[in-house]
């Protein structure tokens with residue numbers, strides 16, 4: 001594996017003083033053998049400045065209070081912990097709880113991170129934010145957060161994704177964001193990330209890059225994780241209140257890994273709580289047919305960090321496929337790669353068909369329309385719950401709502417909507 005960059009001025013990480021689960025990453029951004037800073041020379045200073053500003057903000061009561069108020073008053077936190085009685089009855093076995101991130105403003109957990117980063121950008125004196133987006137969910141969340149802070153907002157999006165997600169493109173524009181089409185390569189997320197980095201190289205003095213998941217060069221994986229960890233801080237207290245104890249098992253879907261690490265974070269130090277991350281199994285686990293990095297990938301470096309990547313023998317990035325756009329990425333967040341190696345988090349995958357079945361099942365048993373991404377976590381719950389004792393507790397992170405997916409789901413199930 002390539003040499004890691006060690007950034008001397010990050011060695012004073014105050015996180016080392018915090019609870020054990022805060023002991024990662026180390027001062028150079030490593031989660032064991034993963035993470036780090038793989039960036040062009042011109043971004044080393046902006047990344048170091050960001051790390052310094054973030055660690056200062058993380059220790060600031062003022063910043064944390066402002067962030068908590070935004071999450072409460074604008075995003076709609078705390079989200080519900082819902083005992084899914086209908087789904088539990090249908091499956092038999094474990095009592096299933098859903099953490100309702102789908103109830104948040106803009107429809108998913110992504111707003112937690114977008115608000116945190118825009119708050120930090122303002123604190124750093126930046127006047128402009130940029131972001132990449134695939135399906136458009138992170139773009140919409142960032143556009144909304146930018147409005148809140150009066151920041152100029154530019155979203156990079158692959159031209160192919162813009163066609164498929166025309167509604168989200170228009171949502172962003174309604175909120176005053178400029179959406180820039182990226183025509184390079186496959187015209188999807190990977191190319192949009194490259195373009196956002198190119199912008200940042202030239203604009204970092206007045207611009208913050210709002211990266212959308214727990215991925216990329218340090219400090220992004222740590223910072224996004226911290227912003228999303230509110231999910232498990234809430235669910236932990238809510239489970240104790242509702243059931244009198246911690247869950248036996250927590251399940252979340254894994255794209256870049258932000259909703260999953262947020263849903264797992266407070267349980268990492270609790271050996272009694274099993275943690276399962278679910279990747280996109282697509283049509284099958286063969287090259288180009290899925291996005292299950294831990295099933296078909298290997299170690300490598302992509303877009304800022306060392307992690308598990310879908311690549312061929314020459315290190316060329318493989319094409320990916322998933323019924324859900326939000327899970328359709330060739331690499332996974334470095335913290336997940338680390339916990340996969342240590343065994344703390346178990347990883348599996350759900351196929352397109354299993355996810356679609358779980359999508360329909362939640363509609364029928366609960367009257368809740370889940371995002372296709374979240375449906376991958378539900379598909380794993382469908383497999384786990386029947387084999388678990390009736391008094392056991394299974395917590396599923398419902399990362400987002402499925403309204404955005406109705407058109408696509410109908411097509412995938414062979415139906416045509418007359419709209």
Ligand SMILES: *Cc1c(COP(=O)(O)O)cnc(C)c1O
Pocket residue numbers: 108109110137138212213214253254255256257258259260326327371373374399400401
């Ligand atoms: C974007 C998205 C995901 C995948 O991103 P993570 O960073 O892995 O959480 C999952 N669920 C929903 C609803 C999303 O919008």
